Amino acid sequence: MTDYIEIPHIRTELPGPRSKELLALARRYEPPVFNQQVPIVWASGTGAQVTDVDGNVFIDMTSGVLVTNIGHSHSEHVKAIQDQAGLLLNCYDFTTEWRAKLVEKLIEITPPTFERVILMTTGAEAIETAVKIARRYTGRTEIIAFDDGFHGRTYGSLSVGGKSSLRKGFGPTLPGVHHAHFPFCGRCSMADIPERCPYHTTEELDRIVRTSLSGEVAALIIEPYLGAGGSLFPPPGWLAMVSEWCKKRDIVFILDEVQSSFGRTGTLFAFEQEGFIPDLLCVGKGLGSGIPISAVLGPAGIMDQLDAGSFSTTSGGNPLACRAALNSIDIVLKENLAGRAVQLGKMMADRLKGLASRYAIVDEARGRGLVWGLEVVTDSETHQPAPEIAKGIIYSAFYKGVLIIAPIGSYGNVIRLAPPLVISEHLLLRAMDLIEAAVRELSI
Secondary structure, three states: OOOOOOOOOOOOOOOHHHHHHHHHHHHOOOOOOOOOOOOOOEEEEEEOOEEEOOEEEEOOOOHHOOOOOOOOHHHHHHHHHHHHHHHOOOOOOOOOOOHHHHHHHHHOOOOOOOOOEEEEEEEEHHHHHHHHHHHHHOOOOEEEEOOOOOOOOOOOHHHOOOOOHHHOOOOOOOOOEEEEOOOOOOHOOOOOOHHHHHHHOOHHHHHHHHHHOOOOOOEEOOOOEEEOOOOOOOOOOHHHHHHHHHHHHHOOEEEOOOOOOOOOOOOHHHHHOOOOOOOOEEHHHOOOOOOOEEEEOHHHHHHEEEEEEOOOOOOOOOHHHHHHHHHHHHHHHHOHHHHHHHHHHHHEEEEEEEEHHHOOEEEEEEEOOOOOEHHHEEOOOOOOHHHHHHHHHHHHHHHOOEEEOOOOOOOOEEEEEEOOHHHHOHHHHHHOOOHHHHHHHHHH
Protein backbone atom coordinates (compact mmCIF):
# COMPACT_ATOMS: atom_id res chain seq x y z
CA MET A 1 0.00 0.00 0.00
CA THR A 2 1.39 3.41 -1.04
CA ASP A 3 1.67 6.00 1.69
CA TYR A 4 -0.58 9.03 1.22
CA ILE A 5 1.29 12.12 0.03
CA GLU A 6 -0.24 15.56 0.43
CA ILE A 7 -0.24 17.50 -2.84
CA PRO A 8 1.69 19.60 -3.59
CA HIS A 9 4.77 17.70 -2.48
CA ILE A 10 8.12 19.49 -2.79
CA ARG A 11 10.98 17.17 -1.89
CA THR A 12 14.02 19.06 -3.27
CA GLU A 13 15.15 22.60 -3.68
CA LEU A 14 13.64 24.22 -6.78
CA PRO A 15 14.75 23.69 -9.38
CA GLY A 16 16.02 20.26 -8.35
CA PRO A 17 19.38 18.85 -9.45
CA ARG A 18 18.05 16.89 -12.44
CA SER A 19 15.95 19.86 -13.53
CA LYS A 20 18.99 22.14 -13.37
CA GLU A 21 20.93 19.73 -15.56
CA LEU A 22 18.22 19.49 -18.21
CA LEU A 23 17.46 23.21 -18.15
CA ALA A 24 21.15 23.93 -18.78
CA LEU A 25 21.15 21.43 -21.67
CA ALA A 26 18.08 23.04 -23.28
CA ARG A 27 19.51 26.54 -22.88
CA ARG A 28 22.73 25.44 -24.55
CA TYR A 29 20.99 24.53 -27.79
CA GLU A 30 17.68 26.42 -27.87
CA PRO A 31 17.52 30.14 -28.65
CA PRO A 32 15.83 32.29 -25.98
CA VAL A 33 12.55 32.57 -27.93
CA PHE A 34 10.15 30.92 -25.53
CA ASN A 35 8.19 32.48 -22.67
CA GLN A 36 10.24 32.75 -19.50
CA GLN A 37 8.46 30.11 -17.43
CA VAL A 38 9.35 29.02 -13.91
CA PRO A 39 12.37 26.63 -13.86
CA ILE A 40 10.71 23.23 -13.95
CA VAL A 41 11.26 20.20 -16.19
CA TRP A 42 8.03 18.27 -16.51
CA ALA A 43 8.22 14.49 -16.28
CA SER A 44 4.62 13.31 -15.94
CA GLY A 45 1.10 14.47 -15.23
CA THR A 46 -2.06 12.96 -13.81
CA GLY A 47 -5.34 14.85 -13.67
CA ALA A 48 -4.43 18.27 -12.28
CA GLN A 49 -1.03 17.21 -10.92
CA VAL A 50 2.38 17.55 -12.54
CA THR A 51 5.54 15.76 -11.39
CA ASP A 52 8.96 17.07 -12.36
CA VAL A 53 12.08 15.04 -13.09
CA ASP A 54 13.18 15.38 -9.45
CA GLY A 55 9.96 13.90 -8.07
CA ASN A 56 8.38 17.17 -6.94
CA VAL A 57 4.60 17.19 -7.38
CA PHE A 58 2.74 20.41 -8.26
CA ILE A 59 -0.87 21.51 -8.64
CA ASP A 60 -1.28 22.49 -12.28
CA MET A 61 -3.06 25.79 -12.91
CA THR A 62 -2.00 25.93 -16.57
CA SER A 63 -3.58 22.94 -18.34
CA GLY A 64 -0.53 23.23 -20.58
CA VAL A 65 -1.97 26.62 -21.65
CA LEU A 66 -5.63 25.56 -21.79
CA VAL A 67 -5.03 22.25 -23.59
CA THR A 68 -5.59 19.43 -21.11
CA ASN A 69 -9.22 20.14 -20.26
CA ILE A 70 -9.76 16.44 -19.49
CA GLY A 71 -6.66 16.40 -17.29
CA HIS A 72 -3.19 15.04 -17.87
CA SER A 73 -2.99 11.42 -19.04
CA HIS A 74 -6.67 10.57 -18.66
CA SER A 75 -6.72 6.76 -18.71
CA GLU A 76 -9.31 6.47 -21.51
CA HIS A 77 -7.50 9.08 -23.58
CA VAL A 78 -4.14 7.33 -23.14
CA LYS A 79 -5.60 3.96 -24.14
CA ALA A 80 -7.16 5.36 -27.31
CA ILE A 81 -3.83 6.93 -28.30
CA GLN A 82 -1.90 3.75 -27.50
CA ASP A 83 -4.32 1.60 -29.48
CA GLN A 84 -4.12 3.87 -32.51
CA ALA A 85 -0.33 4.16 -32.35
CA GLY A 86 -0.10 0.44 -33.03
CA LEU A 87 -2.31 0.68 -36.10
CA LEU A 88 -1.69 3.80 -38.17
CA LEU A 89 0.01 7.13 -37.51
CA ASN A 90 -0.21 9.04 -40.77
CA CYS A 91 -1.85 8.77 -44.17
CA TYR A 92 -1.66 12.34 -45.56
CA ASP A 93 -5.21 13.54 -46.37
CA PHE A 94 -6.71 10.13 -47.11
CA THR A 95 -9.88 9.36 -45.17
CA THR A 96 -9.78 7.09 -42.12
CA GLU A 97 -12.51 5.82 -39.83
CA TRP A 98 -11.52 8.24 -37.11
CA ARG A 99 -11.35 11.24 -39.41
CA ALA A 100 -14.86 10.54 -40.70
CA LYS A 101 -16.23 10.01 -37.20
CA LEU A 102 -14.55 13.14 -35.82
CA VAL A 103 -15.96 15.52 -38.43
CA GLU A 104 -19.38 13.94 -37.90
CA LYS A 105 -19.08 14.44 -34.14
CA LEU A 106 -18.04 18.09 -34.53
CA ILE A 107 -21.11 18.75 -36.65
CA GLU A 108 -23.33 16.92 -34.14
CA ILE A 109 -22.21 19.03 -31.17
CA THR A 110 -22.45 22.43 -32.89
CA PRO A 111 -25.46 24.41 -34.20
CA PRO A 112 -27.10 23.33 -37.50
CA THR A 113 -25.51 26.20 -39.44
CA PHE A 114 -22.19 24.36 -39.19
CA GLU A 115 -22.17 21.76 -41.96
CA ARG A 116 -18.54 21.34 -42.97
CA VAL A 117 -15.22 20.82 -41.13
CA ILE A 118 -11.61 21.29 -42.21
CA LEU A 119 -9.09 19.60 -39.92
CA MET A 120 -5.71 21.17 -39.30
CA THR A 121 -2.90 20.75 -36.76
CA THR A 122 -2.48 23.96 -34.75
CA GLY A 123 -4.65 26.86 -33.68
CA ALA A 124 -2.62 29.29 -35.78
CA GLU A 125 -3.14 27.08 -38.81
CA ALA A 126 -6.90 27.09 -38.19
CA ILE A 127 -6.87 30.90 -38.08
CA GLU A 128 -4.88 31.10 -41.31
CA THR A 129 -7.37 28.72 -42.91
CA ALA A 130 -10.39 30.72 -41.77
CA VAL A 131 -8.95 33.99 -43.09
CA LYS A 132 -8.18 32.38 -46.46
CA ILE A 133 -11.69 30.90 -46.65
CA ALA A 134 -13.27 34.28 -45.94
CA ARG A 135 -11.21 35.99 -48.63
CA ARG A 136 -11.96 33.30 -51.20
CA TYR A 137 -15.68 33.23 -50.39
CA THR A 138 -16.25 37.00 -50.42
CA GLY A 139 -13.74 37.93 -53.10
CA ARG A 140 -12.64 40.69 -50.76
CA THR A 141 -9.37 41.08 -48.86
CA GLU A 142 -9.63 43.37 -45.82
CA ILE A 143 -9.84 41.97 -42.29
CA ILE A 144 -11.02 43.68 -39.10
CA ALA A 145 -9.34 42.39 -35.95
CA PHE A 146 -8.95 43.77 -32.42
CA ASP A 147 -6.34 45.38 -30.21
CA ASP A 148 -4.65 42.94 -27.80
CA GLY A 149 -6.06 39.91 -29.59
CA PHE A 150 -3.88 36.83 -29.99
CA HIS A 151 -4.40 34.33 -32.78
CA GLY A 152 -1.01 32.67 -33.21
CA ARG A 153 2.53 33.34 -34.40
CA THR A 154 2.51 32.39 -38.08
CA TYR A 155 2.43 35.37 -40.45
CA GLY A 156 -1.30 35.40 -41.11
CA SER A 157 -2.30 34.78 -37.50
CA LEU A 158 0.35 37.24 -36.29
CA SER A 159 -1.04 39.88 -38.64
CA VAL A 160 -4.58 39.66 -37.29
CA GLY A 161 -3.28 39.56 -33.71
CA GLY A 162 -3.31 42.88 -31.88
CA LYS A 163 0.00 42.76 -30.03
CA SER A 164 2.75 44.81 -31.66
CA SER A 165 5.42 43.29 -29.41
CA LEU A 166 4.94 39.94 -31.18
CA ARG A 167 5.27 41.51 -34.64
CA LYS A 168 8.35 43.59 -33.84
CA GLY A 169 11.17 42.82 -36.25
CA PHE A 170 9.10 40.38 -38.33
CA GLY A 171 7.39 42.77 -40.76
CA PRO A 172 5.93 43.41 -43.17
CA THR A 173 2.89 41.45 -42.14
CA LEU A 174 -0.32 40.62 -44.00
CA PRO A 175 -1.72 43.71 -45.73
CA GLY A 176 -5.34 44.78 -45.39
CA VAL A 177 -5.71 44.17 -41.64
CA HIS A 178 -7.11 46.92 -39.43
CA HIS A 179 -7.42 46.69 -35.65
CA ALA A 180 -10.38 48.03 -33.71
CA HIS A 181 -10.49 48.84 -30.01
CA PHE A 182 -11.68 45.98 -27.81
CA PRO A 183 -14.33 47.20 -25.34
CA PHE A 184 -12.56 46.78 -22.03
CA CYS A 185 -13.02 49.66 -19.59
CA GLY A 186 -10.04 48.96 -17.33
CA ARG A 187 -7.46 51.09 -19.14
CA CYS A 188 -9.68 53.23 -21.36
CA SER A 189 -9.99 57.00 -21.06
CA MET A 190 -13.75 56.61 -21.43
CA ALA A 191 -14.06 54.09 -18.60
CA ASP A 192 -16.27 56.38 -16.56
CA ILE A 193 -18.93 56.71 -19.27
CA PRO A 194 -19.43 53.23 -20.79
CA GLU A 195 -23.10 53.95 -21.49
CA ARG A 196 -21.98 56.61 -24.02
CA CYS A 197 -18.88 54.79 -25.26
CA PRO A 198 -18.67 54.06 -29.02
CA TYR A 199 -16.52 51.03 -28.22
CA HIS A 200 -19.48 49.43 -26.45
CA THR A 201 -21.54 49.68 -29.65
CA THR A 202 -20.63 49.18 -33.31
CA GLU A 203 -19.92 52.89 -33.88
CA GLU A 204 -16.18 52.26 -33.82
CA LEU A 205 -16.53 49.60 -36.51
CA ASP A 206 -18.56 51.99 -38.65
CA ARG A 207 -15.84 54.62 -38.24
CA ILE A 208 -13.11 52.19 -39.27
CA VAL A 209 -15.01 51.13 -42.39
CA ARG A 210 -15.73 54.77 -43.25
CA THR A 211 -12.22 56.15 -42.71
CA SER A 212 -9.59 53.43 -42.73
CA LEU A 213 -10.71 50.73 -45.15
CA SER A 214 -11.54 50.63 -48.85
CA GLY A 215 -14.89 48.86 -48.60
CA GLU A 216 -13.39 45.44 -49.33
CA VAL A 217 -13.97 43.87 -45.90
CA ALA A 218 -13.94 40.07 -46.08
CA ALA A 219 -14.03 39.15 -42.40
CA LEU A 220 -14.00 40.22 -38.79
CA ILE A 221 -12.06 38.00 -36.39
CA ILE A 222 -12.20 38.00 -32.60
CA GLU A 223 -11.88 35.79 -29.54
CA PRO A 224 -14.92 35.43 -27.22
CA TYR A 225 -12.58 36.85 -24.59
CA LEU A 226 -9.03 38.05 -25.06
CA GLY A 227 -6.85 35.27 -23.65
CA ALA A 228 -3.20 36.24 -24.00
CA GLY A 229 -4.40 39.85 -24.13
CA GLY A 230 -5.09 39.67 -20.41
CA SER A 231 -8.27 37.62 -19.85
CA LEU A 232 -10.44 40.53 -21.01
CA PHE A 233 -14.18 39.92 -21.39
CA PRO A 234 -16.45 42.16 -23.53
CA PRO A 235 -19.69 43.67 -22.19
CA PRO A 236 -22.72 41.32 -22.22
CA GLY A 237 -24.46 41.34 -25.59
CA TRP A 238 -21.64 43.08 -27.45
CA LEU A 239 -20.50 40.04 -29.45
CA ALA A 240 -24.06 39.38 -30.60
CA MET A 241 -24.28 43.04 -31.67
CA VAL A 242 -21.06 42.69 -33.67
CA SER A 243 -22.32 39.47 -35.24
CA GLU A 244 -25.47 41.24 -36.43
CA TRP A 245 -23.35 44.13 -37.73
CA CYS A 246 -21.35 41.64 -39.83
CA LYS A 247 -24.47 39.94 -41.19
CA LYS A 248 -25.91 43.23 -42.45
CA ARG A 249 -22.69 43.87 -44.41
CA ASP A 250 -22.03 40.31 -45.65
CA ILE A 251 -18.82 40.22 -43.61
CA VAL A 252 -17.70 36.77 -42.45
CA PHE A 253 -17.62 36.61 -38.64
CA ILE A 254 -14.69 34.40 -37.57
CA LEU A 255 -14.68 33.36 -33.92
CA ASP A 256 -11.38 32.11 -32.49
CA GLU A 257 -12.34 29.55 -29.86
CA VAL A 258 -9.01 27.76 -29.98
CA GLN A 259 -8.55 28.18 -26.22
CA SER A 260 -12.10 28.81 -24.98
CA SER A 261 -13.87 25.72 -26.32
CA PHE A 262 -14.68 22.25 -24.97
CA GLY A 263 -16.08 23.25 -21.62
CA ARG A 264 -13.48 25.77 -20.47
CA THR A 265 -15.89 28.67 -19.88
CA GLY A 266 -18.82 26.60 -18.61
CA THR A 267 -20.44 25.64 -21.91
CA LEU A 268 -19.05 23.43 -24.64
CA PHE A 269 -18.35 26.57 -26.70
CA ALA A 270 -18.15 30.08 -25.30
CA PHE A 271 -20.41 31.56 -27.98
CA GLU A 272 -23.31 29.54 -26.56
CA GLN A 273 -23.43 32.04 -23.69
CA GLU A 274 -23.52 35.06 -25.98
CA GLY A 275 -26.67 34.58 -28.07
CA PHE A 276 -25.16 34.36 -31.54
CA ILE A 277 -23.55 31.85 -33.92
CA PRO A 278 -20.39 32.79 -35.84
CA ASP A 279 -19.96 32.12 -39.56
CA LEU A 280 -16.64 30.34 -39.11
CA LEU A 281 -15.55 28.70 -35.85
CA CYS A 282 -11.91 27.88 -35.08
CA VAL A 283 -11.14 25.30 -32.39
CA GLY A 284 -8.00 23.56 -31.15
CA LYS A 285 -6.08 23.03 -27.90
CA GLY A 286 -8.73 21.21 -25.83
CA LEU A 287 -9.93 19.42 -28.96
CA GLY A 288 -6.98 17.02 -28.80
CA SER A 289 -6.16 17.40 -25.10
CA GLY A 290 -2.44 17.08 -25.71
CA ILE A 291 -2.36 15.71 -29.26
CA PRO A 292 -2.05 18.62 -31.74
CA ILE A 293 -5.19 19.05 -33.82
CA SER A 294 -7.42 21.97 -34.80
CA ALA A 295 -10.47 22.55 -36.94
CA VAL A 296 -12.45 25.18 -38.81
CA LEU A 297 -16.22 24.73 -38.96
CA GLY A 298 -18.59 26.57 -41.28
CA PRO A 299 -21.67 26.39 -43.50
CA ALA A 300 -21.69 24.39 -46.72
CA GLY A 301 -22.45 27.58 -48.64
CA ILE A 302 -19.07 28.97 -47.65
CA MET A 303 -16.90 25.87 -47.45
CA ASP A 304 -18.07 24.06 -50.59
CA GLN A 305 -16.82 26.86 -52.82
CA LEU A 306 -13.20 25.91 -52.09
CA ASP A 307 -11.13 24.13 -54.73
CA ALA A 308 -9.95 20.54 -54.42
CA GLY A 309 -6.48 20.44 -52.86
CA SER A 310 -6.63 24.05 -51.62
CA PHE A 311 -6.21 22.99 -47.99
CA SER A 312 -4.45 19.61 -48.15
CA THR A 313 -2.04 19.18 -45.24
CA THR A 314 0.48 16.56 -44.19
CA SER A 315 -0.56 16.12 -40.59
CA GLY A 316 -3.97 17.78 -40.29
CA GLY A 317 -6.56 15.16 -39.39
CA ASN A 318 -4.09 12.32 -39.11
CA PRO A 319 -5.58 9.16 -37.57
CA LEU A 320 -3.85 9.45 -34.20
CA ALA A 321 -4.98 13.05 -33.71
CA CYS A 322 -8.52 12.32 -34.90
CA ARG A 323 -8.96 9.37 -32.58
CA ALA A 324 -7.55 11.35 -29.67
CA ALA A 325 -9.86 14.29 -30.41
CA LEU A 326 -12.93 12.07 -30.72
CA ASN A 327 -12.10 10.42 -27.42
CA SER A 328 -11.44 13.77 -25.74
CA ILE A 329 -14.84 15.11 -26.84
CA ASP A 330 -16.53 11.99 -25.51
CA ILE A 331 -14.85 12.46 -22.12
CA VAL A 332 -15.84 16.15 -21.94
CA LEU A 333 -19.46 15.22 -22.65
CA LYS A 334 -19.65 12.05 -20.56
CA GLU A 335 -18.07 13.63 -17.48
CA ASN A 336 -19.99 16.90 -17.95
CA LEU A 337 -16.81 18.92 -17.66
CA ALA A 338 -18.54 22.09 -18.83
CA GLY A 339 -20.90 21.79 -15.87
CA ARG A 340 -17.94 21.11 -13.64
CA ALA A 341 -16.28 24.29 -14.91
CA VAL A 342 -19.36 26.23 -13.81
CA GLN A 343 -19.38 24.62 -10.36
CA LEU A 344 -15.68 25.02 -9.67
CA GLY A 345 -15.60 28.38 -11.41
CA LYS A 346 -17.88 29.79 -8.73
CA MET A 347 -15.39 28.67 -6.11
CA MET A 348 -12.54 30.30 -8.02
CA ALA A 349 -14.55 33.48 -8.46
CA ASP A 350 -15.24 33.77 -4.73
CA ARG A 351 -11.63 33.23 -3.78
CA LEU A 352 -10.03 35.39 -6.47
CA LYS A 353 -12.44 38.30 -6.10
CA GLY A 354 -11.70 38.08 -2.39
CA LEU A 355 -8.03 38.66 -3.19
CA ALA A 356 -8.96 41.78 -5.13
CA SER A 357 -10.89 43.11 -2.14
CA ARG A 358 -8.17 42.33 0.40
CA TYR A 359 -4.90 43.14 -1.35
CA ALA A 360 -4.09 46.47 -3.01
CA ILE A 361 -1.80 44.83 -5.58
CA VAL A 362 -4.69 42.82 -7.06
CA ASP A 363 -6.69 45.35 -9.03
CA GLU A 364 -9.26 42.96 -10.45
CA ALA A 365 -10.14 39.29 -10.83
CA ARG A 366 -12.03 38.47 -14.02
CA GLY A 367 -12.99 35.23 -15.66
CA ARG A 368 -15.59 32.66 -16.50
CA GLY A 369 -15.75 28.94 -15.78
CA LEU A 370 -12.22 27.72 -15.15
CA VAL A 371 -10.22 30.49 -16.79
CA TRP A 372 -9.38 33.55 -14.70
CA GLY A 373 -7.01 36.47 -14.74
CA LEU A 374 -5.63 38.53 -11.86
CA GLU A 375 -4.68 42.10 -12.79
CA VAL A 376 -1.61 42.96 -10.70
CA VAL A 377 -0.78 46.60 -10.01
CA THR A 378 1.51 48.62 -7.76
CA ASP A 379 -1.54 49.72 -5.78
CA SER A 380 -5.29 50.03 -6.24
CA GLU A 381 -5.20 53.85 -6.35
CA THR A 382 -2.84 54.41 -9.27
CA HIS A 383 -3.71 51.15 -11.09
CA GLN A 384 -0.13 51.15 -12.42
CA PRO A 385 0.62 47.75 -14.04
CA ALA A 386 3.17 45.77 -12.02
CA PRO A 387 4.72 43.04 -14.20
CA GLU A 388 7.56 42.35 -11.76
CA ILE A 389 5.13 41.83 -8.88
CA ALA A 390 3.06 39.51 -11.09
CA LYS A 391 6.17 37.52 -11.89
CA GLY A 392 7.07 37.46 -8.21
CA ILE A 393 3.67 36.00 -7.30
CA ILE A 394 4.06 33.29 -9.94
CA TYR A 395 7.51 32.33 -8.63
CA SER A 396 6.35 32.39 -5.02
CA ALA A 397 3.47 30.08 -5.95
CA PHE A 398 5.92 27.81 -7.78
CA TYR A 399 8.11 27.41 -4.71
CA LYS A 400 4.97 26.49 -2.78
CA GLY A 401 4.00 23.86 -5.36
CA VAL A 402 1.57 25.61 -7.74
CA LEU A 403 2.32 25.88 -11.47
CA ILE A 404 1.23 29.07 -13.26
CA ILE A 405 2.30 30.22 -16.71
CA ALA A 406 4.28 33.42 -17.28
CA PRO A 407 2.28 36.67 -16.96
CA ILE A 408 0.06 37.73 -19.86
CA GLY A 409 -1.55 40.96 -21.08
CA SER A 410 -0.21 44.00 -22.88
CA TYR A 411 1.75 45.02 -19.79
CA GLY A 412 2.76 41.52 -18.67
CA ASN A 413 0.96 42.03 -15.37
CA VAL A 414 -1.95 39.56 -15.56
CA ILE A 415 -1.76 36.15 -13.89
CA ARG A 416 -3.73 33.54 -15.83
CA LEU A 417 -5.21 30.65 -13.87
CA ALA A 418 -6.70 27.77 -15.87
CA PRO A 419 -6.58 24.35 -14.18
CA PRO A 420 -7.74 21.15 -15.91
CA LEU A 421 -11.51 20.83 -15.71
CA VAL A 422 -11.13 17.59 -13.74
CA ILE A 423 -9.35 19.23 -10.80
CA SER A 424 -10.77 18.15 -7.44
CA GLU A 425 -12.35 20.68 -5.10
CA HIS A 426 -9.65 19.87 -2.56
CA LEU A 427 -6.78 20.60 -4.96
CA LEU A 428 -8.47 23.74 -6.27
CA LEU A 429 -8.97 25.15 -2.79
CA ARG A 430 -5.44 24.15 -1.82
CA ALA A 431 -4.12 26.01 -4.88
CA MET A 432 -6.20 29.06 -3.95
CA ASP A 433 -4.73 29.01 -0.44
CA LEU A 434 -1.18 28.88 -1.78
CA ILE A 435 -1.82 31.57 -4.39
CA GLU A 436 -3.22 33.84 -1.69
CA ALA A 437 -0.12 33.18 0.42
CA ALA A 438 2.03 34.21 -2.55
CA VAL A 439 -0.02 37.40 -3.05
CA ARG A 440 0.32 38.16 0.66
CA GLU A 441 4.11 37.79 0.48
CA LEU A 442 4.38 40.21 -2.43
CA SER A 443 2.04 42.68 -0.76
CA ILE A 444 4.42 43.23 2.15
